[in-house]
Every structure is written in structure tokens, then in C-alpha cells.
Amino acid sequence: MPSHKSNLDAHAISEFLASRRSTRDFIKDKPVPQEIIDQLLVDAMTAPSWSNTRPFKIAVASGDVRDRISKEFLNRWDALSVGRHGNLLAKIKLITSRYGLPTSNRKMAKPYVAELKPRAHRIGAELYKVLGVERGNREARDAEWAKNYEFFGAPTELFIYIHKSLGIWSASDAGLMMENLMLSAHAHGLGTCAQGAVAIWDDVVRKEFEVSSHYRLLTGLAIGYPTDAPVNSFGANRLDPAEITAKEK
Numbered sequence: 001m002p003s004h005k006s007n008l009d010a011h012a013i014s015e016f017l018a019s020r021r022s023t024r025d026f027i028k029d030k031p032v033p034q035e036i037i038d039q040l041l042v043d044a045m046t047a048p049s050w051s052n053t054r055p056f057k058i059a060v061a062s063g064d065v066r067d068r069i070s071k072e073f074l075n076r077w078d079a080l081s082v083g084r085h086g087n088l089l090a091k092i093k094l095i096t097s098r099y100g101l102p103t104s105n106r107k108m109a110k111p112y113v114a115e116l117k118p119r120a121h122r123i124g125a126e127l128y129k130v131l132g133v134e135r136g137n138r139e140a141r142d143a144e145w146a147k148n149y150e151f152f153g154a155p156t157e158l159f160i161y162i163h164k165s166l167g168i169w170s171a172s173d174a175g176l177m178m179e180n181l182m183l184s185a186h187a188h189g190l191g192t193c194a195q196g197a198v199a200i201w202d203d204v205v206r207k208e209f210e211v212s213s214h215y216r217l218l219t220g221l222a223i224g225y226p227t228d229a230p231v232n233s234f235g236a237n238r239l240d241p242a243e244i245t246a247k248e249k
């Protein structure tokens with residue numbers, strides 16, 4: 001039985017936490033060994049959970065399954081982009097065929113509310129600067145976004161489903177679980193990137209995995225070994241805790 005106490009140095013832990021960052025360029029032909037994936041899943045299960053219910057399912061996509069899903073995502077992204085930015089005929093084709101339109105999480109494209117918008121804009125602007133994408137260059141931005149559908153080259157993509165019955169607590173539990181998994185991956189020298197972008201075509205994942213209709217897709221999560229690309233050194237800004245603590249009345 002593992003001890004409930006830790007001898008790890010608190011300062012070292014803070015440093016470790018601060019050193020995790022999202023990876024957006026992976027070595028595609030370097031698979032993650034199955035025993036490491038197994039260990040990440042074991043570590044993920046040590047997170048707290050609502051009544052210990054663990055109201056989530058994880059679909060682990062590697063190899064051919066991963067490639068098939070990615071290929072279909074890229075085709076749909078192409079169809080969606082052509083429909084959105086093409087002429088009237090292209091728009092009509094998108095609407096009538098529906099191929100490329102989101103089949104799940106349709107509300108994801110909603111604009112950010114005023115309180116959160118500056119934060120989202122800041123990360124977008126800073127990230128695109130590192131990627132060399134100029135403001136207003138929609139095509140270049142779309143090309144970067146499309147990399148989500150190749151999982152940034154990651155050899156393994158996880159699809160995280162949450163049980164509908166527990167509402168927001170399912171998402172909270174999944175988030176806690178994912179962070180444990182991401183930190184364990186980080187400790188193994190792996191990179192990760194949570195990917196809400198892939199949650200809009202749930203049917204593609206369900207074609208490959210048995211997931212009951214009681215579950216809905218929350219997000220994807222790319223895992224693999226990071227390349228030396230500059231985007232992987234990008235450090236997202238960190239909010240001052242004062243910005244997220246509620247003031248006493």
C-alpha cells in the first residue's frame with residue numbers, strides 16, 4: 001500500500017508543475033510504449049473523483065486507428081473550411097451535404113464573453129507570434145489550426161468521454177484525471193496537449209470505439225515525444241492568483 005505521505009521537496013514540485021507546457025509538435029514515428037501508456041492510466045486513476053465514481057471513459061487511439069481518425073478529421077476540416085470561406089456554391093454544398101459540420105459540441109465556436117476574451121486573445125496572439133503567423137492571415141491561422149487534426153503529429157491520441165448523468169462533476173473529474181495523466185507523462189519525458197478542437201466530430205471516434213450513448217465527448221489529448229520545434233518552448237503566460245480569487249465583501 002503506498003504511503004499517504006510524500007517526502008518530495010515542495011519547491012521541486014512547484015518547479016516541476018511550472019515546467020509542464022502544452023506540446024504542439026511531436027515526433028510522429030516515435031510511438032509511446034504500451035507499458036508507459038498503461039502507467040499513465042494508472043497514475044490518472046489516483047486523482048480525486050466524485051464519490052470515487054470516475055465518470056469517464058478514455059478511448060486510446062494509436063497506430064491505424066489513430067491514422068484513420070486523423071484522416072477523416074482532416075477531410076472534414078477541409079470541407080468545413082471550403083464551405084466557410086468559399087463562394088455561395090461552396091456554402092450551399094456544406095449546408096446541404098452537412099459533411100464537415102460539427103456533429104457534437106456545436107456550441108464550442110461561441111465567442112468568448114468579455115471577461116474571458118482578453119485572456120483567450122492574449123494566448124492566441126502570443127502563440128501565433130511564435131509560429132510566425134501574422135495577424136489577420138486567416139489562411140496561415142487555419143493551417144495551424146488544422147494541425148490539431150493531425151494531433152500535432154502525436155502517435156497517440158486519447159479521447160476523453162464523460163458520463164452525462166453527473167453533469168459538471170463529470171467534467172471536473174475528467175479534468176483532474178487528465179492533469180494527473182499529463183503530469184505523469186511530463187515526468188516520463190513525454191509531451192501532451194489537451195485538444196478541445198477534436199471534440200466536434202464525436203461520430204468519427206465512435207466508429208472505432210465502443211462508447212455508450214450515456215457518455216459525451218469532452219476533449220482529445222495528444223501524447224508523444226516532443227520535437228525541438230520552437231512552439232514547444234512557448235510558455236503560456238500565468239495569471240496572478242489575485243485575478244482569480246474572489247474579493248471578500
Ligand SMILES: Cc1cc2nc3c(=O)[nH]c(=O)nc-3n(C[C@H](O)[C@H](O)[C@H](O)COP(=O)(O)O)c2cc1C
Nearest residue numbers: 020021022024123148193194195196197198219236
Ligand atoms: C480542455 C482543454 C482543451 C484545449 N484545447 C486545445 C486545442 O484544441 N488546441 C490547442 O492547441 N490547445 C488546446 N488546449 C491547450 C491550452 O491552450 C493550454 O493549456 C493553455 O494555453 C495553457 O498553456 P499550457 O498548457 O502550455 O500551460 C486546451 C486545453 C484544455 C485544458
